[in-house]
Amino acid sequence: MQQLLDTAEKIRTMEIRGAGRIAEAASAALRDYVLSLKVTNIKDFNKKVDEAANILIQTRPTAVSLPNAVQITKHHYSDDVAGAREEIIRNADVFLKQAGEALDKMGKIGAKRIHDGDVIMTHCNSHAALSVISTAFKQGKDISVIATESRPRRQGLLTIRELNDYGIPTTLIVDSAVRYSMKEVDTVIVGADAITINGALVNKIGTSQLAHAAHEARKNVLSVAETFKFSPNTILGDMIDIEERSADEVIDQEILAEMPNVKVKNPAFDITPAEYIDIIITEVGAFPPQMAYTIIKEHLGWELTNIG
Ligand SMILES: O=P(O)(O)OC[C@H]1O[C@H](OP(=O)(O)O)[C@H](O)[C@@H]1O
Numbered sequence: 482m483q484q485l486l487d488t489a490e491k492i493r494t495m496e497i498r499g500a501g502r503i504a505e506a507a508s509a510a511l512r513d514y515v516l517s518l519k520v521t522n523i524k525d526f527n528k529k530v531d532e533a534a535n536i537l538i539q540t541r542p543t544a545v546s547l548p549n550a551v552q553i554t555k556h557h558y559s560d561d562v563a564g565a566r567e568e569i570i571r572n573a574d575v576f577l578k579q580a581g582e583a584l585d586k587m588g589k590i591g592a593k594r595i596h597d598g599d600v601i602m603t604h605c606n607s608h609a610a611l612s613v614i615s616t617a618f619k620q621g622k623d624i625s626v627i628a629t630e631s632r633p634r635r636q637g638l639l640t641i642r643e644l645n646d647y648g649i650p651t652t653l654i655v656d657s658a659v660r661y662s663m664k665e666v667d668t669v670i671v672g673a674d675a676i677t678i679n680g681a682l683v684n685k686i687g688t689s690q691l692a693h694a695a696h697e698a699r700k701n702v703l704s705v706a707e708t709f710k711f712s713p714n715t716i717l718g719d720m721i722d723i724e725e726r727s728a729d730e731v732i733d734q735e736i737l738a739e740m741p742n743v744k745v746k747n748p749a750f751d752i753t754p755a756e757y758i759d760i761i762i763t764e765v766g767a768f769p770p771q772m773a774y775t776i777i778k779e780h781l782g783w784e785l786t787n788i789g
Pocket residue numbers: 498499500501502604605606607608609610636671672673674684685686749
């Protein structure tokens with residue numbers, strides 16, 4: 482259990498971050514947990530697995546990849562412990578393999594949307610978006626990138642380092658320079674923490690103003706999202722919970738304490754309506770956001786049948 486708690490803590494503190502990475506870490510943690518679980522009764526086994534699953538799911542509320550990965554991993558049909566354990570281990574191994582392959586597939590599909598000479602704007606640090614950008618570059622396309630800083634945690638600094646290592650010409654801007662810089666941009670490429678049934682994109686705070694500015698300037702907006710980032714529960718009327726993080730990510734607590742009339746809001750994500758997104762690149766193809774229902778039914782439909 483300690484190993485699983487350590488992974489949960491790393492996800493909560495964002496030592497492990499990125500919607501895809503937290504899903505993979507959670508799936509692996511659950512697999513390793515059942516490997517070490519010493520119970521003989523299937524009821525006890527299921528109870529323990531559910532408890533562990535909930536610990537992982539509760540670490541971060543927004544990225545739906547996390548509960549989806551946990552559900553995919555823990556779902557089994559066995560009525561004995563050995564069989565259930567085997568199924569869960571297999572589920573995790575398949576999920577981790579497919580998640581790795583998805584990045585490559587999305588890279589190849591998305592790169593078709595990038596042309597020689599394109600200037601791409603990206604936000605935060607998305608491994609999925611970077612897969613598309615790096616694939617296009619490796620194909621020999623002459624591209625450059627404008628990357629936002631992504632306050633308050635400045636994940637943009639991770640992005641520019643990775644782009645630099647690929648050898649891709651990159652410009653770093655502060656988040657408030659997005660609209661000013663849009664005239665130079667051909668295509669906006671971002672990741673996703675969740676896609677809702679109405680095709681809305683939930684992603685790092687600031688994504689919606691970037692997409693709004695792109696829409697105004699008639700520039701393309703691509704989101705790169707594995708199918709496990711689509712939210713089945715939004716079909717059932719649930720809303721995506723937007724994570725509020727601590728004020729000290731934004732301002733020093735001591736300075737804030739000097740100003741009793743001031744409070745800080747630090748939402749980690751925002752919602753971009755479907756009409757500002759041209760296409761969502763998944764590992765099974767490029768879809769308009771309006772096709773979210775089909776993707777959920779075909780790839781995550783199991784969860785709907787699970788809900789009473
Ligand atoms: O799965 P990949 O594409 O890596 O990341 C997807 C999204 O996850 C990140 O969230 P955070 O930094 O964990 O809060 C960003 O919002 C990013 O766009």
